[in-house]
Amino acid sequence: MATGPIDGNFDTLKLDKVTRRFAGITALDGLDLTIKRGEFIALLGPSGCGKSTALNCLAGLLPLTGGAIWLDDQRIDVLRPEQRGFGMVFQSYALFPHMTVRKNIGFGLMMRKVAKAEIDRRVTDALKMVRLEAHAEKLPGQLSGGQQQRVAIARAIVVQPPLVLMDEPLSNLDAKLRLEMRVEIRRIHRELGRSTIYVTHDQDEALSLADRIVVLHDGRVQQVGPPEDLYARPSNLEVARFMGYQNSLSLGVVGNGTGETKLAGPGVTLQGVGKVNTPRAIASIRPEDLVAGAEGDNIVEARVTGAEYAGREFVGTAVTQDGQPVIFRSLRRISQDEVVRLSVPTERVRVFAEPGA
Numbered sequence: 387m388a389t390g391p392i393d394g395n396f397d398t399l400k401l402d403k404v405t406r407r408f409a410g411i412t413a414l415d416g417l418d419l420t421i422k423r424g425e426f427i428a429l430l431g432p433s434g435c436g437k438s439t440a441l442n443c444l445a446g447l448l449p450l451t452g453g454a455i456w457l458d459d460q461r462i463d464v465l466r467p468e469q470r471g472f473g474m475v476f477q478s479y480a481l482f483p484h485m486t487v488r489k490n491i492g493f494g495l496m497m498r499k500v501a502k503a504e505i506d507r508r509v510t511d512a513l514k515m516v517r518l519e520a521h522a523e524k525l526p527g528q529l530s531g532g533q534q535q536r537v538a539i540a541r542a543i544v545v546q547p548p549l550v551l552m553d554e555p556l557s558n559l560d561a562k563l564r565l566e567m568r569v570e571i572r573r574i575h576r577e578l579g580r581s582t583i584y585v586t587h588d589q590d591e592a593l594s595l596a597d598r599i600v601v602l603h604d605g606r607v608q609q610v611g612p613p614e615d616l617y618a619r620p621s622n623l624e625v626a627r628f629m630g631y632q633n634s635l636s637l638g639v640v641g642n643g644t645g646e647t648k649l650a651g652p653g654v655t656l657q658g659v660g661k662v663n664t665p666r667a668i669a670s671i672r673p674e675d676l677v678a679g680a681e682g683d684n685i686v687e688a689r690v691t692g693a694e695y696a697g698r699e700f701v702g703t704a705v706t707q708d709g710q711p712v713i714f715r716s717l718r719r720i721s722q723d724e725v726v727r728l729s730v731p732t733e734r735v736r737v738f739a740e741p742g743a
């Protein structure tokens with residue numbers, strides 16, 4: 387068995403029914419996933435769904451209680467973290483406060499007993515990649531949050547790991563910096579040419595960064611696919627909610643066509659994509675697709691409960707005749723208690739079986 391860190395790149399990383407139980411809790415329940423060389427994968431899901439557990443199992447910080455992890459034909463879940471040698475970036479940066487940026491980045495190479503000249507060369511390259519050349523001799527405390535996270539990224543990539551694991555790396559940064567760092571992380575991933583697994587609960591972050599998104603819920607994979615697929619065709623209600631389909635209307639099923647379902651409720655007539663075998667179903671719609679005043683056959687009649695000006699348009703809240711809340715948009719100002727006719731194209735309505743129906 388190899389003792390040093392895994393060297394070089396890989397073709398496939400395979401998680402085979404990876405399971406992790408804690409006393410009484412199954413944090414990860416038979417996770418199957420195959421990742422190809424160079425892919426950027428986002429693990430997306432709500433708090434407690436098992437994202438960090440999955441990442442820690444990959445890094446070797448948590449032993450599995452079932453399943454296996456393979457890097458090509460080598461089984462790696464039996465290796466210690468330092469034998470796997472994956473790069474890790476945490477939300478908290480985890481830098482050494484008393485070491486300069488240069489020393490922080492070179493630390494892993496020093497531990498691996500790489501020659502000093504080689505360390506200098508590789509640290510200089512990493513500094514360039516994260517655009518921190520001018521800050522090499524500073525201490526972490528003298529840097530901004532975004533700069534500290536760049537140091538953490540440089541430290542993770544300087545050893546040229548086959549896989550970089552990132553656990554919510556941007557959540558301590560303000561909104562503007564988060565956007566800038568997203569672009570940076572994508573660029574660094576591309577230039578490095580290795581694979582990245584990125585944990586987040588932020589749908590926008592996953593959509594903008596990942597080649598493929600894995601949606602987790604209660605320790606299970608709900609859907610895996612390119613961002614465009616998950617955004618347009620969520621396969622169940624959980625994924626839809628996570629992809630921004632904030633409206634979930636419970637309605638009666640009144641007809642079934644090819645791949646489409648007709649639904650109705652008090653003041654509501656909707657046709658949507660998806661087939662169900664239950665007498666009632668849920669229509670999932672994004673707020674931006676539900677528009678006040680537009681024409682069409684798909685109509686949700688509702689009474690306005692609130693409205694906010696959002697620049698180009700208004701974002702409104704309302705309730706249907708049977709009291710179900712909806713969020714919609716409107717190009718004109720809307721007033722409290724006004725009854726609005728909201729419309730949405732059929733292809734923007736996803737129909738799912740009602741849970742428990």
Ligand SMILES: Nc1ncnc2c1ncn2[C@@H]1O[C@H](COP(=O)(O)OP(=O)(O)OP(=O)(O)O)[C@@H](O)[C@H]1O
Nearest residue numbers: 408409411413432433434435436437438439440587
């Ligand atoms: N050391 C532990 N002991 C017991 N239960 C744990 C432990 N670590 C995690 N869990 C539980 O396992 C589940 C998954 O936790 P995990 O940290 O992986 O979720 P997460 O999706 O990363 O959440 P967050 O976004 O809040 O970090 C949770 O129910 C959590 O309480």
